[in-house]
Amino acid sequence: MASEVREIGVGLLGLGNVGSGVVKLLAENAAAVEQRLGARVVVRKIAVRAAEKRRLVDVDKKLITTDVNAVIDDPSVEIVVELVGGDSEARDYVLRAIHKKKHVVTANKALLAIHGSELFALAESKDVDIYFEAAVCGGVPIIRALREGLASDRIQELRGIVNGTSNFILTAMTDEGRAFEDVLADAQKAGYAEADPSLDVDGIDAAHKLAVLCLVAFGAKVNFDDIYVEGLRGLAPIDFEYAKKFGFIIKPLVIARAHEDGIEARVHPAMVPERWLLASVSGVNNAVYVSSAALGNSMYYGRGAGMMATAVAVVSDVFEVSKNLLAHASGARPVRGVPTQKPLPIRDMGKLSTRYFLRFAVLDQPGVLAQIARLLADHQISIAQVVQEGKRAPDKPVTVVILTHEARESNVRLALAQADKLSSVVEKTRLLRIAE
């Protein structure tokens, strides 16, 4: 007798680490899933670039194809899982899938950061689901928490550590006092950083994730290119020494806040108080700290990446989409609140008001501190603390560190541009923002 159980067909685009993990988890959880859903989730086709490549998981060769459209167009495939990465090809595939009324699960943050609004709008018009838990911090169910757990709340601010490689590097610099280049080289050897580390250490990956978070948290369609992005390359061991002295830890943060006139969205290393929860998020781990009107502060922590962590997130989405499918309740509602996806401008970074850590390298001569203090005062920047180190060698510059009270970024930049022109200031002044 043939089985009466409803089958839900899944097509995979990509069978790398994450794809293999997905195949493995679906197989391992087949019985549990069937019991929960009353249906079977079955992988029907998998598109790969090279059919003969060895895989991390055993799959029936008949499922493998090098033709992406053969997966998307297969009438038995109801859910397309996009794991090819990048934002160009992937966009074509996902658009085609939506047009064919296939539901989409994707782990692709670049795709959503750049083309999210277009894809969500199309999906909504076609009553198709797009789920993307794995796109932001694989092991942290932050998208689900924002979409569902906080559904009736109003989110005010998000602060997060969303790039594991960057956090690994800054954790090592904090703990071991080593230089950025050294730690990066080690991270590359250990496989925690890519040969070309730019996506990670220059903040681009984090900015992709921030754009997706803005979409979900604020229902805001933001222009990805407007996000302020600053990477890790300028950080020196001396910054970590001073951070410690002042009770801070330097962390690779993404920050987003809703304002009347737009969204504040920025990616940069920041000093955080060492007793704050985000300061304890170390190594390759990720966390997102959410401040909302009713709930107050909450935090979601876990492994940022890794084959199985990302696969768990993808599979949880496949379950949700399957549940919607079985319930005839599909239809992408990626965002919260009303109106959905209003195009909100990203606020000019100059308008930012925060506290700053400023590190000046100056000649040890009378009047320098007075000059700098005057410059800051002229720009409405008020000083909270000053530390001037004793002279180390007669011909070497001395370090002056100033912690400011809240000041406007545009004023700080103007002041530093002038300071850096002073003959007594011998290096470009280091600016680090304080987040608390």
Added chain:
Amino acid sequence: MASEVREIGVGLLGLGNVGSGVVKLLAENAAAVEQRLGARVVVRKIAVRAAEKRRLVDVDKKLITTDVNAVIDDPSVEIVVELVGGDSEARDYVLRAIHKKKHVVTANKALLAIHGSELFALAESKDVDIYFEAAVCGGVPIIRALREGLASDRIQELRGIVNGTSNFILTAMTDEGRAFEDVLADAQKAGYAEADPSLDVDGIDAAHKLAVLCLVAFGAKVNFDDIYVEGLRGLAPIDFEYAKKFGFIIKPLVIARAHEDGIEARVHPAMVPERWLLASVSGVNNAVYVSSAALGNSMYYGRGAGMMATAVAVVSDVFEVSKNLLAHASGARPVRGVPTQKPLPIRDMGKLSTRYFLRFAVLDQPGVLAQIARLLADHQISIAQVVQEGKRAPDKPVTVVILTHEARESNVRLALAQADKLSSVVEKTRLLRIAE
């Protein structure tokens, strides 16, 4: 023309703090909800004990009744939100609601800890939803994370701080070095602890939550009375001093771990390493740290209680239940994995293997340490560190603190029972478990 929008009727049992918050959030989010669900969520009836009492929120008097059954039986009520608390009356109400095929949202941990299995079984047989995000750590969406985010993962261990009052008290004892009774009195004055603080400081509330977590995390029907529960009353400032010396912080933990032969489930104050994330969860905040096979470690943090935090959780459940309703996809599936709700025994506490902090008060005379060390060795307890303080006064006992390697709880108890009979041991020996 009459509105064509589908309405979903909600009935509230209870209109205290949380109930008022729910009414407020539903009103404030009405437009957003309608846009998301394509339906209107409407409060139809509210049962209260005293109809004339002043409320925190304005409600139409026609909605108020003192007859609970009038709410449950109202044909226009599809979702019953149970906010009366306690486990006896609430059980009757929820059973009646399920029998009448009403979906249930509850914030009642005692009810679920004691009668959860009975209620879930009935709900499953009637295809009725029971949702209960607010029952465990109001502001932390831990139930949703376990049910959905980790759906394809296998949970190995949970460790959590789930009682805000206890955490508030231990945080103050850590930071200020004060005695338990002092801090408790202050907490009572500030409204952070009840006049009868027993539910909180004796670990009962935490044990209720732990029972619910076991149900969701392991699909395990545990016997609530078998959970090992130890409260805070035995803790003295000296324990916090030693904790600090050894790099630990004392936290009010719940711990659950799946073993072949049952569930390890325990509630007690424990020493945690000060660099571990749970050590940074302070004040009235809650957090649950989850270890699972695929995801590794993840943590969920937020406000444990409070009117609006709990209300947000209740309302998020009302949305989920509404979604299921609209999709004709109702039917309680509170637990994960296969088989659902197998009755799993709670493992005997004597089988526990962990590290211990032992604080002995002994007479300062030759041979005492040797005696204690011999006793421990005789019970296969191996010593990791010993600290003996110098004599403080000739007639006063001295303190000997021993940190053990992993040892079996039954052996430790036997050894301490014998130690406490030694003439040189002048106080009951203090035992604190170490969690790391």
